Amino acid sequence: MSMKPSGVEQNRWHVLTACFLAYAFDAMDFMLLAVAMPVIIRDFHLSLAMAGLIGTATLIGVGLSSVLVGLCADNYGRKSALIGSLLVFGVFTAAIAFSRGWLDLMVLRFLAGLGLGGVWGVAAAFIGEVFGSRQRGRAMALVISAWPVGFGVAAALARFILPGYGWRVLFLCGFGAIVAAIYTMCFVRESAVWVADQEKAGVARHKVSISEIFSDELRWTTIFGTLAATFALVGYWGANTWIPTYLSKERGLGAANMTTFVILLNVGMFVGLQLFGWLSDRIGRVRSLILSFVGATIMMPLYSLTSSNAVLLWMGPVMALFFSFSGIFGSYFAEIYPLRVRSLGAGFCFNVGRGLSAFAPFVLGAIAAKTNLSTSIALCGAGFALAAVFTVALAITRRRASLHVELAV
Template identity: 50%
Template sequence: MRRTRWIVLGGCFLAYLFDALEIVLLSLALPAIRVDMGLSVTQAGLLATATLLGIGVSSVMGGYVADNFGRKKALIASLVIFGLFTAAIAVVPNFTVFLILRFLAGIGLGAVWSVVSAYVVETWPTKSRGRAAAFVISAFPAGGALAAVISGQFLPDWRLMFLVAGTAVVLPLFIVLVFFRESATWAADRAAHVADVVSVRDVLGGSLRRRTVLGTAMAALALTGYWGATTWLPTYLTTERDLPPESVALFVMILNVGMFLGYNGFGFLADSIGRRRTIILTLLGVAVTMPVYALTTDQTALMWLGPLFGAFTAFFGLFGSYLGELFPTRVRATGAGFCFNVGRGVSALAPFGLAGLAGVIGFSGGLIVCAGFFALAAVVALLLPRNGVQAADPVAGRTAELRRDATATT
C-alpha cells in the first residue's frame, strides 16, 4: 500500500505538470501568436477564455467518467485528449480553428485535476493528505517554470513549441498505463453501489447542495482572480513595466519557484491547522500582495515580489485535498471536480474581462481588481465546513464511509 501511495503521488505530479505546461505555454506564447496571426488583445484573450470554458465543461464529463468507470481510465482519457489537441495547434490554419482546439484541449486539461485530487484523497492518510495533495498540485507552478524554459527555447516558433509539448504527454501517459492501479477505495465503493450511476444531480441535491454551491463560488472567485492576473502577467511586464521580452521568461520562472515553495509549505501548514484555515490565510495573503506587485515600478523589486505573492496562491493546491474531502467516495470526483472546474469555467471570462479593463485602467489596475476577487473568495470560504473529512457523510447520513476514507491507507 505504501508503494502504491508513492507511485500515485509521483505519477499524478507528472500528469498535472504537463497539464500546467499546456496552459501556461499559451500565456507565454500570446505575444508571438498575436504578431504572427494579427490578433487583437481581445482575440488573444478569447484563446485563454476558450481553454477555460473547455475546463468548465470537463467538470461534468471528467467527474462522470472517474466516478462511474474508474480513476485510472479517466486520467488516461484526459491525458490523451489534451495532448492530442495541443499538438494539433502546430497546424492550426486560422483563429476560429485555434479557438476550437483550445476548447477541446481544455476538456482534457480540466479533467486531470478532478482525477488526481481524488486519487490522492483515496490513497493518502488524513494526517498527511494536505501536504500530499499540495505537492501534486504544486506541479502547476513547476509546469509554469518549465513552460518558461521551453518558451525561451522555442519562441517565436510557437507552432513547433505546441507540437513538442503535446506529443511529450506520452511520458505521463506511459506511467499511468503501466504503473497505476485503480483506486482501491473507489473499487470497493463501486462494488457496493454497482447499480448506481453517478451524475451531477447527486451533488446538487439534498444536503450536498450547500457545500457544492459554496465550494463552486469559492473556486470561481479565487480562480477569476488567479486567471485574470496570470494570463496577462507577461503582457503587463512588457507593456507597463518595460521589461524586454527575453527577461519575462526569467521573471515568470522565479514567480513559479515561489509558487512551488508556497504550495508545499502551506500544504504542511494545512495538515497542522486545517485545510480551510490555510486556504483563507493564502487567499487573504494574495489579496494583499497582489496590489503591491501591481503598483511596483522598480524591476528588481518586481522580480522579488513575484515569488512572495506567488507563494500565497497556494490555495490552488489546497483546493485538491479540501474539496475532495467535502464529498464521499461515490461522488468525490464529480463533486470536487464540479466545484473546481465550474469555478474555472466561470473564470473563463477573466482573461477577456481584464483585456477590456486594461484599455481603461491599465493592466496594473486590472491586477488590483483581481485582488478583490481573492478577498471575496476568503469570505465565502468562511461559510464552508471547517474540515470535511470529519463531517458526517452527507449522502448516507453515516460517518462510516468517511472514517474508512480517512483510515484506508494508514
C-alpha cells in the same frame, strides 16, 4: 525481515508520481499559451480582447470537462479517466501548431480544455483514497506543486524555442502529456477504495449522476465550494494570463527577461504550495485557505503598482507564495464529498469554478485596453477577497451539516 515496500505502498507512490506528471503537463499546457500570447497577438494581428477570448475558450472547455471526466472517474475508475484526460489535451495542444488563424486557436483551445479540466478532480479523488488523512494535505500539495514546475518548464522551453523556432514548435511540446499517460497505463493500479465500493454495490449499483451533488445534503456544499473556487480562479487566471504580456508591453522586458520573471514567480508558488500543504495538515484546511486568500488580496495591487523592475523581480515570488489554494482545495473538497461522488463533486467545484472564471482574461483584457494591464492585475485582488468570503460560508455550511448528523444520531 524484508524491507521491500508492499504493493499498496508501491501503488501509492506510483499514483503520486502519475498525478504529479499529469498536473505538470496540465500546467505546462496553460503556460505555453500565456508565454506565446505576445507573439501570437503580433502574428495574427489580434486585439487584447480577442487574445483574451482564446483563454476564455480554454476555460469553458475546462468547465465542461469537470463534469464529463468526473462522471467517468466515479463510474469507470480514476485510472482510465486520468489517461483519457492526458491523451485529449496532449493531442489538441500539439495540434495548435497547425492553426491557420484566430478561429482555429479558439476551437483547439476549447478541445484541449475538455481534457485539461479532468486532471484536478481525478487527482484529488485518487490522492484522497490512497493517502491517509494525516498525509493527504502534503501529498495533494506535492501534486499541485507540479503546477509551478509545469509553468517553469513552459517558460524555459519558450526561452529556448520562441526566439529561434517560433510559437508553433513550442506547442508541439504538448505531446509530452502522452508520456504521463503511458506511465499511468503501465504502473498505476486502480484505487482499491473505489474498486471495493464497486464490488460492494455489485449489480445494484446505479450510475453516478450530476444531480447527486445537488441533493439536499450536498447542495450548499457544491454551491459555496464552486463560488469559492470561482473567485479564487478569477484572481489567479486574471493575473497569470496577463502577467507575461504586462511584463513585455508595459515593463519593457524582452522575451528572455520576461521568462526569467515568470520562472521566479513559479519558484515562489512551488515553495508556497509546500508551506501551505504543511500548514493545512497542522492548522486545518479552512484556516490555511483564508490565510492564502488574504495574502494574495494584499499582494496583487502591491505587485502591479511597483515602479522598480528590480523590486518587481523579487516581489513576484513573494506574491506567488499565496497562490497555494488549489492544493488545499484538493484535499478539502475530497474530504467533504462521499466516496460515491468524490471525483465528480471535487472536480465540479474546482473546474466549474475554472469555467465560470473563463471570462476573467477577456474582461481584464478589455479593461486594460481602456486603462492599462497594471490596473487589471491589481483588480485580481478582489477575486481573492471574495474567495475568502465564500470559503467561510462553505465552512459554516459543513459545520451545520455535521451538527445535524450528530443530532439525528
